[in-house]
Amino acid sequence: MFKQLSSPHAHGPTKTSWVMQQVSLALLPGLAVLTSFYGWGNLINMLLAIIFALGFEAAIMALRKRPVMFYLSDFSAVVTAMLLALSIPPYAPWWVTLIGIFFAIPVAKHLYGGMGFNPFNPAMVGYIVLLISFPVQMVEWAAPRTMTDLPGLGEALSYIFLGIHPPDGVTAATALDLVKQNSGLLMEQLWEQTPQLSTASFASAGSEWVNVAFLLGGLYLLWRKLYTWHAPVAMLATLLLLSAIFYDGGSSASKGSPLFHLFTGATMLGAFFIITDPVSGCTSNRGRLIFGAGVGLLVFIIRAWGNYPDAVAFGVLLMNFAAPLVDYYTQPRVYGHEKRSNVRIHRE
Amino acid sequence: MSQNLTQRIKTAQIWDIPGGIHPPENKAQSLKDPIAEAPLPKQVILPLAMHIGAPAEPLVQVGDKVKTGQMVAEPKGLVSAAIHASISGTVTGIEDRPLAHSSGMSGPCIIIESDNQDDWVDLEPIDNFRDIDPATLVEKVRYAGLAGMGGAGFPTAVKLQPRHTIHTLILNGTECEPYITADHALMRERAEDVIQGALLMAYMVGEPEQILVGIEDNKPDAIEALQKAIDRAGDSRLSQRVFPTKYPSGGEKQLIQILTGKEVKSGGLPADLGILVQNVGSAVAAWEAITQGKPLVSRVTTLVGDALGRQNNYLARIGTPIADLLELAEIDRNKSDRVVVGGPMMGFTLLNDQVPVTKITNCLLVPSLKELPAPPPAQACIRCGLCAEACPASLLPQQLFWYAQVEDHDKLRDYNLFDCIECGACAYVCPSSIPLVQYYRAAKGDIRESEREKVKSDHARLRFEARKERLEKEAEEREAKRKARMEAAKAKQAASDSGKSSDGASDLVAAAMARVKQTSANPEETRLKLERQKKTFEERIEGIEAKIAEAESDDIKAKFSSQLKNTQKKLDGILEKLDSLENTASQEEIAPAPEKDAAAAAIERAKQKSEALAGMSESEKLKSTLASLKSRQEKAAAKVAEAQASGADTLEALKTGLGKIEEKILATEKQLTELGED
Amino acid sequence: MQSAFSDPILIFAVIALVGLAVLFGAVLGFASEKFKVEGDPIVEQIDSILPQTQCGQCGYPGCRPYAQAIASGEANINRCPPGGQATINHLADLLDVEALPLDAESGVEEEETKVAYIIEDLCIGCTKCIQACPVDAILGAAKQMHTVITSECTGCDLCVEPCPVDCIEMITVEEGLSNWHWTLPPSSSKQIEGFKITDVITTDRVKTKQDDAA
Structure with missing residues (x-):
């Protein structure tokens, strides 16, 4: 009847595991659209990634002598696995996924102290390791349904598990790559000449609808108040502004239209599912605005002038570095104090 | 609400506070019926420290007959409040009883057994308070035992003697915590007294320019009743301010920010801004204390929670055992695992339901297990920032949490830990269920303790150094004296070298040494001392044995037996010493004979004799x-x-x-x- | 053959270097005056960390001598049982050395604060304890009963040994209402012990919906 408990005795309904479940749920429309446009690849990768991730997580928790099920049930490993699987090309071999998950979960997450202590987004660390180590496998994205017949389930499995290289028709350069490699063509000409763009409805074939799906998932999470609008809006607005400035009327020097940049590549996935990761992002709303704008800026710079066609992962990791600095300068003014606090922020 | 009223309230400007949360209000269940009077308790327990500040000093003795309203303990020191008998009857004890405190510890209480008469003392009502000097009124409030009834328990009279001019009196009717409706019910049923009490308090603090009644918009019936009372009072300084419901708007600092847009400086008081905040319950109590002469002997307490059959507000006598009230509200003890005093956000759990209702007990919450389940184990902080968004003081709870964990007191101070009002909004929203407030409380306690220790150790250092200095000085003085004596001796020697006198100084030393030897080696004295010790130790052993016989629990017995053992050991040591002393004494007597042969001894004796005879x-x-x-x-x-x-x-x-x-x-x-x- | 000194480049170089040296010297000199750190000497800082029980368990006659010994490097920082691990960590921080565990030779860290108490019936008034007390916390005179001024006592127990009649006891200062405070919650791994995984799931949002409906 009597026990000593510190107040508060009431607790809000939001729980970390519930948050993670909602995030996984919100990723499903994107996965569905990816599967419908590019075939079974991403679905298989995702299942594979989740199994690997849970396996690593359980093994590490067992090694750290923690209750395994308690930690698995927070769903954070599943979210990391899903994000990584959605970023890897659909027909990348299974070991690519395994290595990616290895660098995401044991290295980027647990070597830094586990859940809540990782300074970098684990999924993005895994992705970058893969991108740098296996450029061949990582830049070959699948061709969308609008360009070619999709491989069946059996073929997909053989590409992933048997090491059979998908034929040229199945893989194709991404739209972002095409715009980047463009030399001398006006935007309109480029659009007409390349099927990735000519078969698109408004941005780039396949990718555009995937982005719409992620946008919808993100809006769902916003509606459930899982995070604030600050970071995504800041990132998308920055990207929009920069791409508008450098659109250059569609000349041969153009870096692509704003619509193209917003709905191609990993833009929406990044804006709503990656830069909103609380652990490696900024803590205050003002900080999140800066964080989002920074990612948007870096994404555009790398897309336009960098060596890699897409840049969300780089942008996020670079801003992860900057997050403590941003947090330092965006501390709120405490009630009853005249000046903002200026104390070193601790990042676990 | 009339159209006119709504408009008037809406025109006044209000400010927003940062952060805050909207937990389910759960206020309806205790507001269905009017305030009910709880039956007279058979016994009341009146803690001497129901308020913040020095405990009151008892004026009665065990066995005294007291009447309801009679002062049984008077305020001691500036910050203190009187305590009155809340029933008539006999004082049956002045002793330590468990208190309504998070620690569950005991403290001194006056216990009164009821005679069921409720026989009141003669009260001295004042018809028109404006005829009396404000300072006299404040003194009356002090002796009426008023202490902040919103939950903090700061003596009301102290707040009514501010050092600064008060231009704004704020009446706090916010009651922002879920479940609690004591103030709400009071405002609804006794709006007139609330407003008149406010005017009385205004008179006592020198007639401020404005009197604001702050209330959340989730209490329409109370707002209407108050507005009517304000209109009837016809004082242009009075106005009601209604603002959106949000926890913790009712915190003193938060309410000031909402109503005036100003912030109380960190470590400062509202009075520094010329603002005084009083709880509506305190206003009613002050009104009764002056116009009826009635001291604070009862208060409205909300009994609420799914484990109670009759959830309602009760007017209970102060000192009523909480168990009595819980029975009155038909508690189902199987449904709940805790009794919370106060609300779900800032209240504390009881470790014992025999503790009394005090002046600050505004709510007893007995939630069912389903209603407020215990939080699951804490998960890792994911730095989601929800806590920082919820914090009404704009602190960074996640940073405070980290540094509280590693006990880095300097950093905690840098992050303004002491500006935390422990409202619990951060812990409420935390998705990882981290008991943040407990971390802050522990850290604050640790910091205060180490501050106390620091003061103590600084003091010890001073004393140590002073002692060292003193010892050095003494040693120097001794040295100086010794030198002086040596000089003197030398001079004497030089003078008497021709006269050939004996060395006086060395004689003195020899004599002193002989004395010392005698005392230290005197076996008789040692023996006496040891015997004294033996006697006292035997007495102690007897005492301890008696205690063991009396002791009830095995714990205490074990403690005493170990003490007994120690004492016995010491006694044995003394006996041993005593034995050895006696042995040596007798040996000394016997020893000389066998050692030397008889003839030699005789010669020796004879020699001595002849020597003696010679002189x-x-x-x-x-x-x-x-x-x-x-x-x-x-x-x-x-x-x-x-x-x-x-x-x-x-x-x-x-x-x-x-x-x-x-x-x-x-x-x-x-x-x-x-x-x-x- | 040209003399080395007649080479203008060499002369310029020498002039430039000398000029730079003078300039930087001036700047450094100015800076050292302007930003002079008026820090406590290290002994003061160490002494302020030590608990000032003056108990001598470290092997030095008081806290300050121990502070001096630490400062001069002749003593380790782990010899103060009354201060315990907290003091050792603090010293390690200050001196930027490794925080060692408490030296068992010096004694063990006691959880509770203690003060000396003289059993007055037994006291014979020998003043031995008065001489032993490092902070003059014992009051009394020869052949008169002695007593401890509790508020001044540091709990060093130096007075216990000299008492010829064993009338001094160290008693624990009990936690009262005035010094009670919350302690840190148990570590999360402790909280998880005996915890069922379903407990986490059932406290989710689903529950409030039911409650709302009710």
């Missing part, structure tokens, strides 16, 4: 010879008697020996008389 005068010599002869005569006579008894053949020889001694005695006596004649 004596003629008559002295004779006397001593006589004495020794007489003792020899005695010994010889004894031996003769012995021989006679045993019939030994040495009898004759002995008899001759005795005769010879007698002859010698006579001769010596003759010599002595001759000498005396000379």
Whole structure:
């Protein structure tokens, strides 16, 4: 009847595991659209990634002598696995996924102290390791349904598990790559000449609808108040502004239209599912605005002038570095104090 | 609400506070019925410290008859409040009882057994308070025992004597915590007294320019009742401010920010801004204390929670055991695992339901297990920032949490831990269920403790250094004296070198050393001391044995037996010492004989004797010879008697020996008389 | 053959270097005056960390001598049982050395604060304890009963040994209402012990919906 408990005795309904479940749920429309446009690849990768991730997580928790099920049930490993699987090309071999998950979960997450202590987004660390180590496998994205017949389930499995290289028709350069490699063509000409763009409805074939799906998932999470609008809006607005400035009327020097940049590549996935990761992002709303704008800026710079066609992962990791600095300068003014606090922020 | 009223309220400007949360309000269940009067308790327990500040000083003794409303303890010191008998009856004890406190500890209480009469003392009502000097009124409030009834328990009279001019009096009717409706019910049913109380308080603090009644918009019936009372009072300074419901708007600092847009400086008081905040319950209590002369002997307490059958507001006598009220509200003890005093956000759990209702008990919450489940184990902080968004003081709870964990007190201070009002909004929203407030409370307690320790250690350092200085000075003085003496001795020596006198100084030292030796080696004294010790230890052992016999629990017994063992050991040690002392003493007596042969000893003795005799005068010599002869005569006579008894053949020889001694005695006596004649 | 000194480049170089040296010297000199750190000497800082029980368990006659010994490097920082691990960590921080565990030779860290108490019935008034007390916390005179001024006592127990009649006891200062405070919650791994995984799931949002409906 009597026990000593510190107040508060009431607790809000939001729980970390519930948050993670909602995030996984919100990723499903994107996965569905990816599967419908590019075939079974991403679905298989995702299942594979989740199994690997849970396996690593359980093994590490067992090694750290923690209750395994308690930690698995927070769903954070599943979210990391899903994000990584959605970023890897659909027909990348299974070991690519395994290595990616290895660098995401044991290295980027647990070597830094586990859940809540990782300074970098684990999924993005895994992705970058893969991108740098296996450029061949990582830049070959699948061709969308609008360009070619999709491989069946059996073929997909053989590409992933048997090491059979998908034929040229199945893989194709991404739209972002095409715009980047463009030399001398006006935007309109480029659009007409390349099927990735000519078969698109408004941005780039396949990718555009995937982005719409992620946008919808993100809006769902916003509606459930899982995070604030600050970071995504800041990132998308920055990207929009920069791409508008450098659109250059569609000349041969153009870096692509704003619509193209917003709905191609990993833009929406990044804006709503990656830069909103609380652990490696900024803590205050003002900080999140800066964080989002920074990612948007870096994404555009790398897309336009960098060596890699897409840049969300780089942008996020670079801003992860900057997050403590941003947090330092965006501390709120405490009630009853005249000046903002200026104390070193601790990042676990 | 009339259209006119709504408009008037809406025109006043209000400000927003940062953060805040919207937990389910759960206020309806205790507001269905009007305030009910709880039956008279059979016994009341009145803690001497129901308020912040110094405990009150008892004025009664066990066995005294008291009447309801009689002062039983008076305020002691500036920040204190009086305590009154809340029922009539007999004082049956002034003793430690468990208190309504998060620690569950006990404290001094006055216990009164009811005579069921509820016989009141004669009250001294004041018809028109404006005829009386404000300072007198404040003193009356102090002796009426008023203490902040919103939950903090700060003595009301102290707040009514601000050091600064008050231009705004704020009446706090916010009651922002879920479940609690004590103030709400009071405002609804006694709006007139609330407003009149406000005017009374305004008079006491020197008539401020405005009197604001702050209330959340989730209490429409109370807002309407208050507005009517305000209109009737017809004082243009009075106005009601309604603002959106949000927790914790009712915090003093938060309410000031909402109503005036100003912030109380960190570490400062509202009075620094010229603002005074009083709870509506305190206003009613002040009104009763002055106009009816009635001290604070009862208060409205909300009994709420799914484990209670009758959730309602009760007017309970202060000191009523909480268990009585819980029974009154038909508690189902199987449904709940805790009783919370206060609301779900800032209340504390009870460790015992025999504790009394106090002046600050505004709510007793007995939630069912389903209603407010205990939080699951904490998960890792994911830095989601929800806590920072919820914090009404704009702190960074996640940073405070980290540094509280690693006990980095400097950093905690840098992050303004002491601006935390412990409202619990951060812990409420935390998705990882981290008990943040407990971390902050522990850290604050630790910091305060280490501050106390720091003060103490600084003090100890000063004393240590002062002592060192003193000892050094003493040593110097001794040294100086010694030197002076040496100088003197040298001078003396130089002077007496020709006169050849003995060295006085060295004689003194030798004598002192001899004295020391004597005292330290005196076996008799040591023995006496040891015997004294033995006696006291025996007494102690008896005492402890008696205690063991009395002790009830095994714990205490074990404690005493270990004490007994120790004492016994010490006693054994003393006995041992005593034994060894006696042995050496007897050995000393026996030892010399076998060590040296008898002849040598005799020669020694004779030598000593002759030496001794050498220095004596003629008559002295004779006397001593006589004495020794007489003792020899005695010994010889004894031996003769012995021989006679045993019939030994040495009898004759002995008899001759005795005769010879007698002859010698006579001769010596003759010599002595001759000498005396000379 | 040209003399080395007649080479203008060399002369310029020498002039430039000398000029730079003078300039930087001036700047450094100015800076050292302007930003002079008026820090406590290290002994003061160490002494302020030590608990000032003056108990001598470290082997030095008081806290300050121990502070001096630490400062001069002749003593380790782990010899103060009354301060315990917290003091050792603090010292390690200050001196930027490794925080060692408490030296067992010096004694063990006691959880509770203690003060000396003289059993007055037994006291014979020998003043031995008064001489032993490092902070003059014992009051009394020869052949008179002695007593401890509790508020001044540091709990060093130096007075216990000299007492010829064993009348001094160290008693624990009990936690009262005035010094009670919350302690840190148990570590999360402790909280999880005996915890069922379903407990986490059932406290989710689903529950409030039911409650709302009710």
